[in-house]
Amino acid sequence: MTWYAFLGALEQGFLYGIMVLGVYLTFRVLDFPDLTVDGSLPLGASVSAVAISNGIDPFLSLVLAMVAGFLAGAVTALLNTKLKILHLLASILTMIALYSINIRIMGGPNVSLLGAKTVLDPLMALDIPGYLASPCVFGVFSIVVTAVIIWFLYTELGQAVLATGDNSQMITSQGVNTHHIIILGVGLSNALVALSGALVAQNQGASDVNMGVGTIIAGLASVIVGETVFGKGSIPRACVSALLGSVLYRTAIALALGMKWGRFSFTPSDLNLITALLVVAALTAPKIKARLTAP
Secondary structure, three states: OOHHHHHHHHHHHHHHHHHHHHHHHHHHHOOOOOOOHHHHHHHHHHHHHHHHHOOOOHHHHHHHHHHHHHHHHHHHHHHHHOOOOOHHHHHHHHHHHHHHHHHHHHOOOEEEOOOOOOOOHHHHOOOOOHHHHHHHHHHHHHHHHHHHHHHHHOOHHHHHHHHHHHOHHHHHHOOOOHHHHHHHHHHHHHHHHHHHHHHHHHHHOEEEOOOOOOHHHHHHHHHHHHHHHHOOOOHHHHHHHHHHHHHHHHHHHHHHHHOEEOOEEOOHHHHHHHHHHHHHHHHHHHHHHHHHHOO
16 A cells, blocks of 8 residues: 555545444444434535535535534434434434435535635645645544544533443433433434545535445444454544544555556445445454353
8 A cells, every 4th residue: 555545545544533422322332223324424524515605604604514414414313303213213204314314405416616715725735735634624523523433422411322222211210301302312413424434525625415335234334344453442432433433444444455476456435335345344354263262
């Protein structure tokens, strides 16, 4: 792998690491399988792109994207808690609806940001090369978000979220409305996913309605790889593992795409195959290790 390829993988790992933290909140903390993320990532991208195109500050557009993502997640949670629709089906319904909503927001299938202001401009103004500025900026974003999530999960409200996912009956007996907690948790998860989408759009210079395809698979793969390699004991360790899992996942993909075996080589169209192989390896590695180390 070349140095530029590694920096690119690092950049992508940090960019999508924020999305992975959102996936971690629903799947691991709340025990709520949520497919809304495939729609909320392009939702954040489309809101940010349209906002910037209309003269709004790129940093403020991130806030707008997070609000939109939170509302999308809240809709999924409301369908599940209030209308008693199975969480998986509720998230699929929201994801499908978001496809049309994203096109409506953008006024078409995509929006270009070429020449527009982005969050990278402050560093670019210092004559720092783009291939160095991007990993630095997105690294800071991902580290700050990780720290905020760790802090939140240690608050009283965060503990209620953890307890709802671990034992909803117990927390209900303590007088906590689990429906409100689920709405908050799923909303927060999708707010992070939308933030990731907004940053991806600003980095790529465009927002596209199909950019969220496969997001949930990549998110789950990153969470599983991170837990397998770095562990998942305490809250800080689990959150950091999710972020590092995203970096490791993107690095593994870059390595696979750069390898050649004679006439055979992976292409970008093999991304789903590579992801599946990584997940299988991550899931089976602990069992294989246990068998090899057993007396």
